[in-house]
Amino acid sequence: MLVSDVMTAFPAYVRLGATIRRAAELVSVSEVGQLMVLDHDGRFVGSLGEEELVRAMLPSFDEVTGDGGSLADAFRLFLEKGRALAERVIDPLVVRDTATVRSSDELARAAVVMIDRGIRRLPVVDDGTLVGTLSRADLCRAVIYHS
Template identity: 30%
Template sequence: MRTVRQLLEAKSPEVIAIRPEAPVIDAIRLMAERQVGALLVMDGPALAGILSERDYARKIVLQGRSSKDTPVRDIMTLTVVTVAPGDSIDRCMQLVTDRRIRHLPVLDDGAVVGVLSIGDLVKAVIELQRQDIDQLQRYIAG
């Protein structure tokens, strides 16, 4: 079974993040520019939270708040579900399914080393299934 470490090796090592005191409008612009659905909220090197499009829709749009005047810290999700480099893809899929989340920050000894999206996980599962199918077809044909 593939691990988080193996998935991260195939991705860009860049972690897209924003400061807790930044205005929400800056976070939304950054998400749009980078074509991502969530940003890590970093207080220096420490993970302070995560901000997703869902947070924005529920805590800014629906509550009639101002994106310019509201800091990220006021709407970010504080309880962040994380994984470690040695975790399996199966464990990650279970977490995103059970918790109904789309992004998993990866921590190694407390330091952020990457982020996996549900898209990364689905792609990995499909690749593993394709390999299994190929092996079975070779077995049957051989």
């Protein structure tokens, strides 16, 4: 079985230069934890996960303890930092050394890559073009419907 047999063909993506606010909106609306990132020519350049977005907004330990250290202080700082970063571009947050597979790869190979590296959603890229994503849920569907 090939990756193309079970991949998600229309993945959620964002382009370089988009704001952090836009990326957060896309993560929220698409309900995926990872956006694929394309350049202005539509070429795949990397990924941006909710982890990178949240990490950018999290206050440091020193910021929290400097304000008294309560959970309410930490949450207030989180919101303030998020508002301050909202209009900045996503480019510095993009993970560019993302593992990828081709649509013509064997599904078993992709599954091994995902499990070995702890990847939840793997970009499917053919000749630099994003053609889909392969998630752990896609792997589960492959087992259910193709057994």
